[in-house]
Amino acid sequence: MSEVLTRIDPMPAEPFAGRGVSVRQAPPMARFSLRARQAADLEKLLGVSVPQKIGTMQTGVMCLGPDEWLMLAPHGTKIADGAGLSLAVTEVSDRNVAILLEGPRAASVLAAGCALDFDKFDVGRATRTIFETVEIIIVREAAERFHVEVWRSFAPWLWTAFVTVAAE
Amino acid sequence: MILIHCPYCDEKRAELEFAYAGQAHIARPLDPSTLSDEEWETYLFIRNNPRGRHHERWRHIHGCGRFFNAVRDTVTDKFETTYKAGEPRK
Numbered sequence: 001m002s003e004v005l006t007r008i009d010p011m012p013a014e015p016f017a018g019r020g021v022s023v024r025q026a027p028p029m030a031r032f033s034l035r036a037r038q039a040a041d042l043e044k045l046l047g048v049s050v051p052q053k054i055g056t057m058q059t060g061v062m063c064l065g066p067d068e069w070l071m072l073a074p075h076g077t078k079i080a081d082g083a084g085l086s087l088a089v090t091e092v093s094d095r096n097v098a099i100l101l102e103g104p105r106a107a108s109v110l111a112a113g114c115a116l117d118f119d120k121f122d123v124g125r126a127t128r129t130i131f132e133t134v135e136i137i138i139v140r141e142a143a144e145r146f147h148v149e150v151w152r153s154f155a156p157w158l159w160t161a162f163v164t165v166a167a168e
Numbered sequence: 169m170i171l172i173h174c175p176y177c178d179e180k181r182a183e184l185e186f187a188y189a190g191q192a193h194i195a196r197p198l199d200p201s202t203l204s205d206e207e208w209e210t211y212l213f214i215r216n217n218p219r220g221r222h223h224e225r226w227r228h229i230h231g232c233g234r235f236f237n238a239v240r241d242t243v244t245d246k247f248e249t250t251y252k253a254g255e256p257r258k
Binding site: 054055064065066068115116127128129130135 | 169176177178179181182184185230231232233234
């Protein structure tokens with residue numbers, strides 16, 4: 001019987017420096033899937049205002065659908081379970097990993113497999129979409145910096161795709 | 169690539185993000201046990217197959233996740249309009 005459990009990272013720890021863009025793994029962070037009919041219930045729980053326009057992000061909370069939000073927070077953050085409020089809080093910190101794309105070619109690397117119009121995808125936008133066949137969440141943190149959330153098991157493939165395009 | 173307007177996101181997005189989900193506006197019988205076999209068969213299986221305007225359900229599965237209704241022309245594959253689930257037939 002194995003006595004030591006080892007954790008295998010889905011991506012290399014070292015960043016990849018491509019042509020005009022760097023690809024690197026984001027540090028571990030806490031993630032919460034938040035579902036609520038009324039944004040007001042969520043605001044009561046979190047104590048901050050949450051975005052209500054689908055596809056936008058503020059103070060670490062992105063609005064993915066009419067009743068769905070995803071919150072990103074520093075590693076180890078805990079939040080209340082919302083007992084008494086009509087909402088559902090699920091911790092999904094280890095479900096996703098994130099890849100950071102930074103540099104003047106960051107948008108064109110994403111455009112290689114994603115049909116969004118990145119000229120109209122402003123800073124502060126955050127949306128679920130699809131890259132080739134993999135579902136991802138794209139957050140535009142700055143004009144030349146994107147944060148891409150992906151399910152852990154898809155990450156090795158996505159990393160390889162990004163690195164291949166970044167090297168071209 | 170076809171762009172489809174999602175009434176929830178209020179944005180045109182690529183067809184890849186969407187999934188077709190059959191004919192729209194089919195109401196489930198309130199009391200299935202009172203239906204004859206023919207009526208139940210009609211509810212389950214019998215669908216329109218028009219040449220032209222078709223009301224259908226779509227889901228923005230790789231986006232906001234919501235089902236909505238659309239009017240699409242089955243000849244040209246053009247979307248005439250899309251509207252939120254629960255709104256009256258357009």
